[in-house]
Structure formats: structure tokens, C-alpha cells
Amino acid sequence: MTERRASILLVEDDDGTRRAVASNLEGHGYGVRAAADGEEALVLWELRRPDLILLDLGLPGIDGIGVLRRVRRDATTPVIILSARGEERDKVEALDEGADDYLAKPFGMAELHARVRAALRRTLVRDIDPTGALQIGTLRLDPDRRLVTVGDVEVRLTPREYELVKVLLANAGRVVTRGRLLRAVWGTAYAEEGHYLHVYVGQIRRKLAAADPDGALADLFVAEPGVGYRIRGDS
Amino acid sequence: MTLRGEIGWHALGTSVAIVAASLAITTVAVYLVQDLGGVADASMLYLLAVALVAYLRGSWAAVATAIGAFLTYNFLFLPPRFTFLVADPQHILTLILLLTVGAGIGRLTGLQRDQAERSERREHEALALFGVSRAITSAKRMEDAIPILVTGLAADTRMDRVWIGLGQIWAQEQVVATSDPTVEAPGSGPHSILRQGTADGQPTWVRLSPPGPKGTTRESLALYRLELADGSEKIGSLWAARDPRLGLPTHEETRLLAAAADQIGQGIMRDRLSEQATELEVARRSEELKAALLDSVSHDLRTPLSTIRATAGSLADASLELADEKRRAMAREIDAEAERLAVLVGGLLDMSRVEGGALRPTSEPMPVSEIVEAAVQRARSALAPRPLVLNVPDGLPAVTVDPVLASQVVDNLLENVVRHTAPEVRVRVSATADGGAVRLRVEDGGEGVPADSLPHIFEKFYRVPARRETGRQGTGLGLAVVKGMAEAMGGSVDASRSELGGLAVDVTLPVAVEPPPDDEGLV
Numbered sequence: 001m002t003e004r005r006a007s008i009l010l011v012e013d014d015d016g017t018r019r020a021v022a023s024n025l026e027g028h029g030y031g032v033r034a035a036a037d038g039e040e041a042l043v044l045w046e047l048r049r050p051d052l053i054l055l056d057l058g059l060p061g062i063d064g065i066g067v068l069r070r071v072r073r074d075a076t077t078p079v080i081i082l083s084a085r086g087e088e089r090d091k092v093e094a095l096d097e098g099a100d101d102y103l104a105k106p107f108g109m110a111e112l113h114a115r116v117r118a119a120l121r122r123t124l125v126r127d128i129d130p131t132g133a134l135q136i137g138t139l140r141l142d143p144d145r146r147l148v149t150v151g152d153v154e155v156r157l158t159p160r161e162y163e164l165v166k167v168l169l170a171n172a173g174r175v176v177t178r179g180r181l182l183r184a185v186w187g188t189a190y191a192e193e194g195h196y197l198h199v200y201v202g203q204i205r206r207k208l209a210a211a212d213p214d215g216a217l218a219d220l221f222v223a224e225p226g227v228g229y230r231i232r233g234d235s
Numbered sequence: 236m237t238l239r240g241e242i243g244w245h246a247l248g249t250s251v252a253i254v255a256a257s258l259a260i261t262t263v264a265v266y267l268v269q270d271l272g273g274v275a276d277a278s279m280l281y282l283l284a285v286a287l288v289a290y291l292r293g294s295w296a297a298v299a300t301a302i303g304a305f306l307t308y309n310f311l312f313l314p315p316r317f318t319f320l321v322a323d324p325q326h327i328l329t330l331i332l333l334l335t336v337g338a339g340i341g342r343l344t345g346l347q348r349d350q351a352e353r354s355e356r357r358e359h360e361a362l363a364l365f366g367v368s369r370a371i372t373s374a375k376r377m378e379d380a381i382p383i384l385v386t387g388l389a390a391d392t393r394m395d396r397v398w399i400g401l402g403q404i405w406a407q408e409q410v411v412a413t414s415d416p417t418v419e420a421p422g423s424g425p426h427s428i429l430r431q432g433t434a435d436g437q438p439t440w441v442r443l444s445p446p447g448p449k450g451t452t453r454e455s456l457a458l459y460r461l462e463l464a465d466g467s468e469k470i471g472s473l474w475a476a477r478d479p480r481l482g483l484p485t486h487e488e489t490r491l492l493a494a495a496a497d498q499i500g501q502g503i504m505r506d507r508l509s510e511q512a513t514e515l516e517v518a519r520r521s522e523e524l525k526a527a528l529l530d531s532v533s534h535d536l537r538t539p540l541s542t543i544r545a546t547a548g549s550l551a552d553a554s555l556e557l558a559d560e561k562r563r564a565m566a567r568e569i570d571a572e573a574e575r576l577a578v579l580v581g582g583l584l585d586m587s588r589v590e591g592g593a594l595r596p597t598s599e600p601m602p603v604s605e606i607v608e609a610a611v612q613r614a615r616s617a618l619a620p621r622p623l624v625l626n627v628p629d630g631l632p633a634v635t636v637d638p639v640l641a642s643q644v645v646d647n648l649l650e651n652v653v654r655h656t657a658p659e660v661r662v663r664v665s666a667t668a669d670g671g672a673v674r675l676r677v678e679d680g681g682e683g684v685p686a687d688s689l690p691h692i693f694e695k696f697y698r699v700p701a702r703r704e705t706g707r708q709g710t711g712l713g714l715a716v717v718k719g720m721a722e723a724m725g726g727s728v729d730a731s732r733s734e735l736g737g738l739a740v741d742v743t744l745p746v747a748v749e750p751p752p753d754d755e756g757l758v
Contacts, residue, residue: 088639106577108570194638195599195747202605206629223609226639 006120007031009050011041011067012082013059017105021054024109025116038062042070052119053079054112055099057090065094072098078119082107088226095177095227102175102227118173118233134169136231139208139217141169150211160185161204164197168221173233175224201229250296257284258303262311269312278308278333285337289344297341305334360487363391367495377502381412388495389414392488394475395456399499401471405460408471426458426474427483429493438493440483459484461496465504473499531696535579535710539572546572582712585643586695589719596637596723600747603631603666603673606638610645611664617653618662621679626665634673634744640720641744647713648677648740654709656681661735668746672726675742678733689730692738693718717742 008030012018015036022034033048035041038061045053045067053071057064068079081094081102091102100119103112134141138151141162148155148165157165163185168176178194186196201221208217222230261284269277281304289297309319313326321327366387374380381399389397396415400408427440440459457479463470473496475484484492546565549555557565588594604627611618611625634641645664652662661680666673684692684699691697696711717740718728726744733739 195601198601198605202602205608219612222612223605225642
């Protein structure tokens with residue numbers, strides 16, 4: 001498989017975790033470069049340009065956010081944040097700075113592989129629909145006709161519900177922070193009005209459920225409490 | 236002692252008036268009986284007057300009456316009349332008899348009367364003392380008894396008011412009870428203090444004039460103070476005030492005040508000692524509890540660690556020949572134990588945030604359905620294959636919550652169900668409006684929790700006893716965290732027996748005041 005040859009930059013200051021994760025990923029056929037601090041990470045980034053970065057936020061020297069900002073100046077390489085429980089604010093900041101996903105420590109290897117695979121698939125296998133339509137499973141959004149359908153059934157959405165679905169679908173699989181969603185759909189003045197999202201996502205869920213009697217899309221919208229929402233990318 | 240004098244003169248006046256009146260009336264009677272009635276000697280009628288006066292005014296008034304009768308009879312009735320001379324020796328005998336018998340009767344009757352009066356005073360004093368000790372014993376604490384005591388004391392000792400001040404220095408005492416709360420207690424100033432153990436063993440009132448501006452005007456109230464002490468330690472004072480014209484407190488009043496001061500002092504010390512004992516007891520219990528918690532936590536931490544070390548040690552042991560399948564099973568065991576540890580550490584972290592006040596909940600309106608559906612979605616695979624019913628009506632008002640905490644509350648409740656129920660039991664998540672709140676209920680058809688354990692399940696590290704054998708063990712933290720987080724958001728928790736047969740946990744969350752955002756037209 002193509003993704004097996006993908007190269008990964010692992011930035012983690014804890015020696016034990018770094019060694020264990022690196023050898024595990026290598027064992028699964030990934031090319032792994034490991035860095036123990038921000039400076040080393042940026043050197044490796046310049047030299048190697050990996051396909052994916054696993055980034056611990058709490059680093060000595062240049063911290064994770066600093067590394068992320070530098071990376072984002074150059075490229076859209078997927079970045080998965082490794083964060084400890086309870087660091088919601090750092091997590092949100094990293095996601096707002098363009099990180100793709102996050103994984104809470106301590107994580108299991110199976111979960112890590114799933115996230116890595118999903119992130120790589122988004123970059124390596126970008127199936128662009130010739131009409132520009134976005135599709136996950138039976139859910140399809142056609143931007144030209146501003147039409148959302150589940151299978152053959154049209155789902156009647158309000159303009160904001162439509163924008164919300166569109167942003168999430170365009171970022172399928174990635175966590176979209178509340179701030180980004182609000183700015184994209186309501187405008188910058190509403191960036192703090194997180195409760196709008198709860199209400200609108202609730203409405204969208206109900207409308208999709210009504211158009212989707214077999215429940216194939218039941219778990220499509222995933223709430224990341226305090227962080228944002230995502231649409232599952234691997235449906 | 237001019238005050239005492241005034242009172243004395245008043246009583247003397249009354250006695251003189253009564254003596255004079257009884258003498259006058261008897262003299263008229265003697266005149267009627269002896270001079271008009273023709274009786275030879277009616278002098279014995281005076282003895283009636285003496286007895287009457289003795290009864291009314293005591294022995295000395297009676298003796299005075301007897302002497303008065305002696306003189307009056309001699310002067311008015313014995314020849315030669317209107318002189319104090321006595322002609323007939325027979326009459327001398329009459330006079331002597333009148334005087335001695337009169338004085339005797341008067342003295343005896345008066346003594347009896349004095350006796351009766353004294354025993355009445357003693358009875359009054361005994362009753363008052365009884366009142367003091369009853370007030371003290373019937374109240375659990377001295378401070379409850381004091382207000383009743385001072386009121387009773389004021390009445391029993393003829394004081395305008397009685398109050399208690401606490402403090403080491405009398406001029407800086409804090410008034411804790413007064414019989415007359417409408418009047419502010421007069422502060423420091425000249426007063427009389429009761430001193431014990433003087434020469435004759437009797438307590439005596441000593442005038443105390445503290446330095447400072449001396450009042451030139453006569454004080455409108457005489458102040459009396461008795462020290463409250465326990466052994467040599469001064470606690471405060473019992474104060475009393477009354478009209479100076481009433482004079483110093485009588486012996487009985489003094490004794491009563493002293494007895495009350497004694498009892499109050501000891502009672503207050505007893506209160507203080509028992510308070511200290513209670514504080515010590517609370518501290519000791521909380522130490523014990525902490526030790527028990529530490530025991531429980533270290534046990535929970537050590538068990539998975541032992542497994543991990545033993546298993547990892549075996550894997551690392553070069554001399555052990557292990558089949559691949561066996562090695563993988565061992566690694567999976569390490570992973571599972573590590574996950575158990577992660578759950579426990581996560582719970583401890585949450586608990587310390589709850590208890591350390593590190594939770595700073597945001598509050599935003601959120602539809603209950605959003606909280607519930609997202610949590611159910613996260614827990615779906617863990618809950619499977621348990622049949623799950625979701626009953627969250629559409630019209631429910633939004634609640635004001637911190638989205639992260641609210642999610643974790645429901646996550647923990649669902650985890651609790653997963654941990655403590657068999658895979659086939661029914662699970663129901665429902666929400667109902669309840670006044671200004673929404674009640675969210677997570678319940679199951681499992682074995683449930685015995686009624687006597689229900690009140691404890693939100694306590695930190697509490698585990699239902701019956702389950703200790705079954706092996707389905709929680710950390711004892713999940714529900715404690717639920718409670719802490721729900722309360723941090725202004726909500727509450729409750730546990731009961733579910734209609735489904737198992738445990739039902741309710742989380743009540745406050746309804747949002749802000750209306751949901753306006754919707755616009757369809758696309």
C-alpha cells in the first residue's frame with residue numbers, strides 16, 4: 001500500500017514514548033524521523049519534508065505551537081497533535097493554527113494508527129469530484145446547485161445550516177474548531193457565540209436523520225466537546 | 236448607707252403608725268369595756284394588740300407595743316389617773332404582768348414571723364437557684380442557656396438588667412447575652428465587684444472606681460460585677476444593674492448572683508472544651524479518611540502496575556521461550572492494565588480539579604439533545620450490545636452548561652453503566668423539563684444498588700459493598716466527578732432505583748435564559 005511508505009516526523013520529548021511510538025510506526029512500514037525538541041523538529045522538517053507530523057505540544061525550547069506555525073508557513077502537511085488530557089485551550093489553539101487532528105495521551109497504538117491512516121488518506125487520495133461536489137457516504141453536497149442530498153432525498157437546509165455542512169464536509173475527517181466554524185458561517189463578530197453551533201448542528205442532525213431511515217449517517221457529526229466538530233472522514 | 240437608711244425609715248414609719256393605731260384602738264376598747272361596761276380590769280385586751288402587731292411587724296414592734304400599752308394603761312386608767320403614779324399594789328402587779336406577758340408574746344410571735352419570712356426567702360432563693368441549674372442542664376450548650384438565665388436572674392435579684400460579657404479584661408468584654416436587649420449595656424465605669432474569701436468568709440461587694448474621668452453626677456444605675464472564671468482563668472463577667480436607691484444586693488441576692496456566675500463560668504469552659512474535643516475529633520476522622528483513601532488509591536494503582544511489571548518482565552526475559560501468540564496475549568494484557576491505570580489517573584485528575592477549585596466552568600446555552608447524542612455516540616461501541624433507548628423530547632429548553640464538563644458528566648454516567656452492567660441489560664437515557672431545570676436521567680436494568688448504598692454512591696472512592704465480590708469494580712471516582720462537575724455548573728445529582736430495575740442517576744441542570752438563535756428561511 002502506498003501509505004506504508006509515507007514518512008512521518010515524530011516530535012516528542014519523552015524518550016520512552018518517542019522510542020516506543022517510533023519503533024511501532026517503523027514496524028508498520030512508515031519512514032520515521034524522531035525529534036526530542038522544537039529546534040530539532042524544524043531542522044528535520046527543512047531537510048526531510050515528511051508526509052505527516054505527530055507533534056507533542058509541550059516541548060522544551062520552541063514549543064509545539066511554534067513548530068506548527070513554521071510548518072504552516074510552508075505547507076499543508078497534516079499535523080496530528082499529541083496532547084495531555086485537560087489541555088483543551090492548547091488543543092484549540094493548535095487546531096486554530098491549522099493542526100488537523102489531536103490525540104489525547106495516553107493513547108493506544110490502534111487509535112494512533114487509525115488517525116495516521118485517516119490523515120494520510122486525506123492527502124494522498126484526494127478524490128476531487130469533477131463537479132466540485134463533496135460527498136461522504138450517502139451524503140452529498142453540490143455547491144453549484146446549493147443542494148444537499150442523502151441518497152436520492154433532498155435535505156432542506158437553511159443557508160447557515162448549508163454553510164455549516166459545507167465547511168465540515170470540505171474538512172471531512174478533520175476537527176474544525178468552534179471559532180473557525182463560527183467565523184466561516186456567521187462571520188468574525190460571532191466567533192465567541194459557540195452555542196449557535198450546538199443548536200444548528202442539532203437541527204442538521206435531525207434533518208439528516210429524517211432523510212436517512214437506515215441510520216447510515218447517524219454518527220456522521222462528531223462533537224468534540226469544547227473544541228469543535230468534525231464529520232467522520234472514513235464513512 | 237444613706238440609701239439603706241431611707242428604706243429603714245420608711246419601714247420604721249409604717250411600724251410606728253401600726254403600733255400607734257393598734258394602741259389607740261385598744262385604748263378605746265378598754266375604755267368602753269372598763270369605764271362604761273363596768274369590768275374591773277380590761278388591761279389584758281392590750282395583749283391582743285401586742286399579738287396583732289407582732290404578727291404584722293415582727294418582734295421589736297410588738298415589744299414596743301407592750302411598753303406602749305404599759306404606759307398608756309398606767310397613764311389613762313390606773314388611779315391616780317393621768318399620772319404615771321400607781322396607788323394600788325394590786326395594779327402594780329397588773330402592769331408588770333401586762334409588760335412581761337406582752338413583751339413575751341410579742342417576742343415569740345415576732346420570732347416565729349421572722350422565721351417564716353426567712354424560710355420564705357430561702358425558698359425563693361432555692362427556687363431561683365433551681366431555675367439557674369435547670370436552665371443550664373436543659374440546654375445542650377451554655378450559650379443557649381445564658382439568655383434565659385440572665386432574664387430569670389434579673390427578676391430574682393430585683394435588677395433592672397443582667398448581662399454577660401466575655402473577655403479576659405473586664406473593660407473590653409464582649410456582651411454575649413443580656414436580659415434587656417433594648418438597652419445597650421453600660422460599658423466600663425465605676426462599679427461594685429464581689430470579692431470572695433474576706434476575713435469572715437462571706438463574699439463582699441467592693442467598690443471599684445477605674446481611673447479616668449470621674450463622673451460628678453450621681454449615677455442613675457448602680458453596677459455590680461461578678462467574675463466568671465474557671466479555676467484561675469478569667470473568662471468574663473456577670474453584670475447586674477439597678478436603681479442605686481435599692482441599696483447593695485441582699486445576702487440572698489448576692490448568693491444567687493454568685494451561684495449563677497459560678498455555674499455560668501463552668502458551663503462556658505465546658506462548652507469550650509467540648510468544642511476543642513469536637514474539632515480534634517473531626518481532624519482525626521478526616522485524617523483517617525485520607526489514610527483510607529490513600530490506601531484505596533495506592534491499591535488501585537499498584538495492582539495494574541504489578542501485572543504490567545510481571546508481564547513485561549517475562550516478555551523481556553531472554554531465557555523464556557514464548558510462542559508468538561502467547562507474547563501477543565501478554566502484550567495485550569499490559570495494554571489493558573495500562574488503560575486501567577489511565578482511567579484511574581484521569582479520574583484522580585478530574586477529582587483533584589473538582590476539589591481544588593480548578594474547574595472554571597464556562598456557561599453557554601446548549602440543547603440537551605446535543606449533549607446526550609454526542610455522548611451516546613462516543614459510548615455506542617462500549618455500550619453495545621445493550622439495547623439503548625434515547626428519550627429526549629424536541630421541545631426541551633436549552634440548559635446553561637460548560638460543554639466540556641456537561642459532556643464528561645454524561646460520558647461518566649454511560650461509562651458507569653458499561654462498567655457495572657451485564658452486556659444484555661437495557662439502558663435508557665431520557666430528559667424532562669422540571670421547572671427552571673432539565674432533569675437528565677441515565678438508567679439501566681442491571682442489578683442496581685441496594686437502597687442503603689444509594690445515598691453514598693456520589694462519595695469519593697465509595698464502592699457498593701455487594702459488588703465487591705463480583706469483580707466488576709469501578710474506580711469509585713466516576714460518580715463523584717459527575718457530582719462535582721454538575722454542581723460546578725449550578726446543577727445537582729440524585730440517585731434512585733430505576734423502573735428498569737437497576738440504577739437511575741439524575742443530573743439536574745439549570746435552564747438557559749438566552750433564547751436559541753433565530754433561524755432563517757430555508758435554502
